[in-house]
Amino acid sequence: MINHSRRRTVGAFAFATVGALLFAGCASSAPQEDAESGPVTLTITANAITGGKNAAEADWITDWVIPQFEDAMKDDGKDVTVEFEPQGVDDENYKTKVALDLQSGEGADVIGMDGIWVGEFAEAGYIKPLSEVAGDAVDDWDGWDQIPEAVQAALSFDDERYGVPQGADGRVLYYNKDLFEQAGLPADWQPESWDDVLDAARDLKKLDGVTPIQLNAGTAMGEATTMQGLLPLLVGTGEQVYEDDKWVGDTDGLKDVLDLYKTIYVDEGLGDAVLQQEAAGRDTSFQLFAANQIGILLEGDYFWRSVINPAEGVGTAPMANRDEVVGYTKIPAMKPGSGINDQDFVSMSGGTGRVLNPNSDHPELAWELLAFMNSQEAYQERNATTISITPRNDVNDAILAEDPMLTYVSEEVLPITAYRPPLAAYPQVSTALQQASLDVVSGMSVDDALSAYVDSVKDIVGDDAVAGG
Amino acid sequence: MTTTVTTPAGSAIAPRRRRADDVAGLGKARAGIFVAPALIIIGLFLLFPAVWTIWLGSTDYRLTGLQAASPEFVGLDNYVEALTDPSFWNSLWLTLIFVLFSGIIGQTLIGFGLAWSVRNIHGWTKSLIEGLVLAAWVIPASVASFLWLVLLDRRSGTVNGLLGTQGTAWLIDHPMESIIIFNIWVGTAFSMQLFSSALSAVPPSQIESAKMVGASGWQQLRDVIVPNIKGHILTNTLLITLWTFNTFTPYLVTAGGPNGKTEILSVYIYETAIPGGQLGLGAAISLIMLLINLVIALAYVRVSRGRTKR
Numbered sequence: 001m002i003n004h005s006r007r008r009t010v011g012a013f014a015f016a017t018v019g020a021l022l023f024a025g026c027a028s029s030a031p032q033e034d035a036e037s038g039p040v041t042l043t044i045t046a047n048a049i050t051g052g053k054n055a056a057e058a059d060w061i062t063d064w065v066i067p068q069f070e071d072a073m074k075d076d077g078k079d080v081t082v083e084f085e086p087q088g089v090d091d092e093n094y095k096t097k098v099a100l101d102l103q104s105g106e107g108a109d110v111i112g113m114d115g116i117w118v119g120e121f122a123e124a125g126y127i128k129p130l131s132e133v134a135g136d137a138v139d140d141w142d143g144w145d146q147i148p149e150a151v152q153a154a155l156s157f158d159d160e161r162y163g164v165p166q167g168a169d170g171r172v173l174y175y176n177k178d179l180f181e182q183a184g185l186p187a188d189w190q191p192e193s194w195d196d197v198l199d200a201a202r203d204l205k206k207l208d209g210v211t212p213i214q215l216n217a218g219t220a221m222g223e224a225t226t227m228q229g230l231l232p233l234l235v236g237t238g239e240q241v242y243e244d245d246k247w248v249g250d251t252d253g254l255k256d257v258l259d260l261y262k263t264i265y266v267d268e269g270l271g272d273a274v275l276q277q278e279a280a281g282r283d284t285s286f287q288l289f290a291a292n293q294i295g296i297l298l299e300g301d302y303f304w305r306s307v308i309n310p311a312e313g314v315g316t317a318p319m320a321n322r323d324e325v326v327g328y329t330k331i332p333a334m335k336p337g338s339g340i341n342d343q344d345f346v347s348m349s350g351g352t353g354r355v356l357n358p359n360s361d362h363p364e365l366a367w368e369l370l371a372f373m374n375s376q377e378a379y380q381e382r383n384a385t386t387i388s389i390t391p392r393n394d395v396n397d398a399i400l401a402e403d404p405m406l407t408y409v410s411e412e413v414l415p416i417t418a419y420r421p422p423l424a425a426y427p428q429v430s431t432a433l434q435q436a437s438l439d440v441v442s443g444m445s446v447d448d449a450l451s452a453y454v455d456s457v458k459d460i461v462g463d464d465a466v467a468g469g
Numbered sequence: 470m471t472t473t474v475t476t477p478a479g480s481a482i483a484p485r486r487r488r489a490d491d492v493a494g495l496g497k498a499r500a501g502i503f504v505a506p507a508l509i510i511i512g513l514f515l516l517f518p519a520v521w522t523i524w525l526g527s528t529d530y531r532l533t534g535l536q537a538a539s540p541e542f543v544g545l546d547n548y549v550e551a552l553t554d555p556s557f558w559n560s561l562w563l564t565l566i567f568v569l570f571s572g573i574i575g576q577t578l579i580g581f582g583l584a585w586s587v588r589n590i591h592g593w594t595k596s597l598i599e600g601l602v603l604a605a606w607v608i609p610a611s612v613a614s615f616l617w618l619v620l621l622d623r624r625s626g627t628v629n630g631l632l633g634t635q636g637t638a639w640l641i642d643h644p645m646e647s648i649i650i651f652n653i654w655v656g657t658a659f660s661m662q663l664f665s666s667a668l669s670a671v672p673p674s675q676i677e678s679a680k681m682v683g684a685s686g687w688q689q690l691r692d693v694i695v696p697n698i699k700g701h702i703l704t705n706t707l708l709i710t711l712w713t714f715n716t717f718t719p720y721l722v723t724a725g726g727p728n729g730k731t732e733i734l735s736v737y738i739y740e741t742a743i744p745g746g747q748l749g750l751g752a753a754i755s756l757i758m759l760l761i762n763l764v765i766a767l768a769y770v771r772v773s774r775g776r777t778k779r
Contacts, residue, residue, distance in 0.1 A: 096743055099532050117533075124537030220726060274623070274638045277727035284624075424534045431745075442728050 039079040040362050042369055045098070046112030046354070049088030054306055056314050056386045058086050061373075064381050069372050073365075080365060090282075092222040102126035105359045109366040110373070113163060115154035115351040116223070120424040122157045128358040129160035134367030141371050146392040154351025157422060163355035164374045165391040170413035171232050171347045172328045173197070174289070174297045174304075180327070182207055183295075191332045192344065194236070194260055197296065201270040204295040211272045213296040214285050215264055217437035218276040225437060226430040227348055227420075228298050233257040235346040235418045236333040242421035247429050247461055249454045249468035256334060258436060258446045265441045273441045283316070290317035298331065300350075301409045305386050314386050328405060330412060340418060349417040351391075389414075425461050432456040522759075525752035532746035540749065547753035556729065557754065560737035564714060567649060567733050572713030575653035577706055580660020585690075588668050599661070606658030614721035617651050640723055644731045648719035655718065660705055667701035668694065700773070707769040711762060734758055 044061060048054030066082045073080040085108055087094050095117055101107030103126060113121070121127045131138040138161070144152070147165065155163035177187045183203040191197045197213070204212035216229035231241060237253030248254050265273040275281050275288075286307045288294045297303070308322050309315035319326065331346055333339030339346040354373065360366045372378060379395040382388075387403040389410055390396055400407050420426055432453050439449035457466050493500070526547055530540035551557045583602060587595050605613065620627045623638040639647050671694055679689045695702070717735045725732040725740055732740065738758065742751025 092744055096532075099746075100743075103532065103537065120533035123535045124531075124533045126533070126537070219728075220724070274641045277641050278623070278638070279640075279724045279726060427533075428746075438728055 039081060040365060041081045041083060042110070042360075042362065042366055043083045043085055043108035044110045044112075044354075044369070044373075045085040045087065045108035047087045047089065047091060047094040048112070049086035051313060052088035053316065054088075055316075056306065057382070058084070059313070059385075060382045065369075065373055065378065069369055072372070073368075078365070082369065090222060091224075099124075099126065102357065102359070107357050107359065109357050109360040109362065110354050110370050111357055112166075112352065112354050113155075114223070115163075115165065115353055116420050116422070116426060118155055118157045118162050118355070119422050120427060121355075122160075122162055123424045126358075127162050127355050129162055130164075130356060130367070131161070133356045133358050133360070134363045137364065137367055137371075143371060143374050143376075143392070146376070146394050148391075148393065151351065151391045153422070154419075155353040155355070163353040164370055165351045165353040166374070167391055168349060168351055168389045168410075168414060169300045169302060170349050170409040170417050171228055171298060171300045171331060172409070172413060173331055174299055175200075175327045175329065176289070176292055176295055177325050177327050178292060179204060179207060179210055179295045187327065189327060190329050193332050193335050194233075196332060198263065198268075198270070201264070201296060202268070205268075205270060207295075209293060211275075211288065211294045212270045213264060214271050214275065214289075214294050215261065215298055216276070216282070216285075217261055217265065217273075217434075217441045218281065219431065219434045219438050220277060220279050221282045222434070223427075223430060224282055225434045227350060228300060230257060230433050230437060231348045231418075231420070232298060232331050232346060233260060233334075235340045235348065236331065236338065238333075238338055238340055238342075240340060240418065241429065241433070242423065242426070243467065246465055246467035247425075247457055249457060249466035250450055251468035254436075254453075254468070255446060255450060258440050258449060261437055261440045262446055266443060276441050277438070286317040290319045292325075301388070301406060304328070304405050305388050309386055311385055328408065330416070339416075343416050345416055347413045347417040349414065349419055353391075428460045429457055432460065519759075522752045522755055525749055526756050527753075528749045530749040530752075532743065532748055534746070536749075543749070547750045548757070550750060551754050551757060556732075557737070559729070560732050560734050563645065563730075563732060564734040566645065567652070567719075568710055568713045571649040571652035572656075572709045573706060575649065576656045576660050576709050576713070577702075579653060580657045580705075581664045583657065583661045584664035584668055588665070599665075602658045602661055605654050606656065610655070610718045611721060613655055614651075614718060617647075617654075617722055621647060641727050644723050644727060648722055648731050651722055652713065652716065652719065656709070656712070660709065663701060663705050664698070667698040671697045703769060703773050707766065710765055710769075714762065714765065715758075 044065075046054070046057060046061070048058040048061070050058045050062065052058075061084050066084065069082055070080055087097065089097075091114065095114070098107065098111055098113065098117075099121070102111075102121065103124070118127070143164070151165050151168055152161060154168075155161065155165045173191070175189055180187060180189060180200075183200075183206060185200055185203055189200065191200065201212035204210055216225045218225055234241060234248065234253055234257050237256050239248055239251055239253035241248050264271045265276070275284060278284060285294065285297065286303070289297050290308055299307075304322075304326075305314075307315050307317050308319040308326060310318045310320045310322050333344055333346055336344045354370055356363060356366050356370060374391070376392060376394055379390045379392055380399070383390065383395070383399050387399055387406055389400065389406055396410065400410050420430075435456070436449045436453035439452060440446055444452075454466060454468070491500075495503070527542060527544055528540040529536050529543050529546075531537050583598070587598050590598075608616075618640075621639040623629070623636060623641075626639070628639065629635050629637055675693050675697070676689060679693050684692065715735055716733075717739065719731055719733060720736045720739065723731040725736040734754075735758075738751050738754050741754060742748050745751075
């Protein structure tokens with residue numbers, strides 16, 4: 001009886017399999033619709049959402065880009081509908097979503113992306129060089145002449161353009177002038193060393209209910225910890241995360257950086273260590289700064305434009321008196337002259353942009369949309385309410401003068417800034433760095449955190465590619 | 470197993486030579502058509518993913534980068550890496566603590582306690598208590614976790630407001646305790662319902678007899694109730710253990726943090742495979758987790774078998 005039933009099962013299974021294959025065969029031979037005839041739908045996705053993260057970008061896409069582009073297409077006799085898929089989450093979650101979309105052959109036609117992801121996405125084959133996706137129209141685009149090579153590099157990998165950058169940014173120290181005044185510190189503040197920053201923080205500590213300084217640390221904040229914490233400090237010691245084909249390891253510079261974290265969070269309690277471990281710590285730090293409860297915060301110009309911006313519906317933690325209360329100043333090197341290239345002041349820059357999805361059904365139209373989004377007209381419209389540094393020289397010349405903060409970044413910070421290495425291994429090394437800062441902040445000794453970090457980096461890039469003893 | 474062929478009613482018309490176990494008289498081919506949909510579904514959604522996981526677990530497949538485009542076969546490397554990684558053992562240890570306190574002790578005992586204490590109450594009080602407990606079970610996990618985030622918030626949390634402990638970061642200072650209590654709150658309703666119905670099935674005559682001979686409440690529980698509902702206790706413990714072992718909901722509250730202190734196995738796999746991008750390693754750990762699940766299930770099956778035999 002057992003034998004019978006088993007044979008029967010096998011028979012039935014074979015039958016079922018054959019049936020399924022036949023069925024699949026029928027399905028795949030169904031007639032395919034002609035891709036270029038009839039109405040076409042294009043989709044854009046970005047980590048931006050109306051009323052939330054990067055609201056200005058989301059509004060610009062829905063209120064200007066989409067209707068204008070659809071009209072322009074209609075004039076060409078094409079019936080194109082553009083849809084926007086907004087996201088408003090942490091960058092790490094957004095990255096995971098985009099990676100999964102692309103991996104499964106899905107996703108929007110135009111995808112907003114941090115330039116630092118381009119390497120690993122390109123190596124995975126998820127994205128392809130623009131000209132490979134959309135043809136010669138890409139190289140013929142007149143916009144490239146307006147975008148400096150260094151800015152284009154942010155969305156390039158192996159000397160191929162994978163996307164169009166949407167701007168440049170820089171990092172500074174923000175400080176609350178009201179709190180500085182209460183602590184007897186100058187409103188026009190320019191620290192010249194880490195010790196100057198620590199001294200100011202010690203003065204701020206005397207104020208009640210104020211966290212003197214919040215320096216991004218920990219894994220919960222993801223890349224924000226690396227870009228607005230470890231890396232600007234590291235370049236202030238004269239080292240870089242990747243130099244002479246080696247990744248930073250057990251070096252004096254990294255040790256100094258971790259020591260600073262220990263001083264701020266553990267030894268002197270100048271920062272709130274618990275905040276750095278909270279799942280939504282970065283948003284909380286924004287809100288606390290906006291509520292005059294944080295004295296000094298290292299952030300990018302994003303913070304000025306999209307977080308504490310008082311304009312209606314733009315900032316996620318708006319400060320009505322931003323322009324009077326919030327000061328900004330260049331990040332000092334550890335000691336004067338100790339930064340990379342013997343600089344006194346340092347910064348880090350990244351770049352976001354937009355890529356084309358190689359799985360797009362209408363790559364030529366998607367490129368037309370992308371080029372349209374990066375036209376001079378589009379950037380002027382984009383900056384009508386909130387100004388940011390655009391990739392285009394022609395637009396920057398016209399608009400930046402209106403915003404002293406972005407002029408400051410453009411004129412003072414960008415010349416001294418440094419960039420992350422455009423290598424596929426970088427995001428993993430970055431995670432290891434974040435873990436090291438978390439270890440120190442949550443009480444581990446600097447030496448232990450450093451050796452744990454070196455072990456993980458060796459696992460990622462191999463023993464030979466790590467600098468330091 | 471018996472080999473005697475019993476002739477089912479209604480099979481008399483069937484020809485003599487046809488096998489008697491073909492009751493419906495369909496023949497292999499037609500019977501196959503009937504089971505095919507089920508087999509296809511099982512194959513597609515159970516068998517294929519399992520085999521796929523085993524294959525993935527033996528590659529260095531990643532979410533991004535070169536290994537995403539062309540993963541290489543690495544044999545047992547992922548398993549060796551997982552089993553020699555202290556963070557895996559740490560995660561397994563956290564999972565055991567979590568299962569023991571929130572599942573076995575918390576949900577089972579509190580569920581039983583609730584069922585026991587409301588068994589003689591009737592009317593609206595019982596409905597209210599049951600309703601409240603069930604509400605926790607019915608509320609979607611995402612909503613429940615958000616409620617708890619607000620409840621335990623450091624700056625404006627309800628708990629801090631009630632206890633006067635402003636500024637206590639419960640999720641940072643007591644992460645494991647927090648998710649254990651959270652999970653007990655979420656899951657106790659199931660145990661309560663199961664024990665409620667089990668208790669109502671205990672013959673009242675036995676309880677009455679026990680009372681007549683002067684058994685105390687504890688003695689009634691030990692000598693009358695528990696022997697009667699042993700089967701339910703076992704089933705409940707098995708289900709709760711497996712559910713708690715595999716639950717991912719605590720991630721919504723603590724995201725595995727701070728610094729991995731609530732990184733139970735399901736969260737550890739997610740962190741490794743998706744944000745960490747190591748899909749191959751994640752698949753290997755998943756398989757290890759599957760094996761642990763099988764061991765738990767088999768252990769319970771053995772215990773329950775031994776029980777029925779006696």
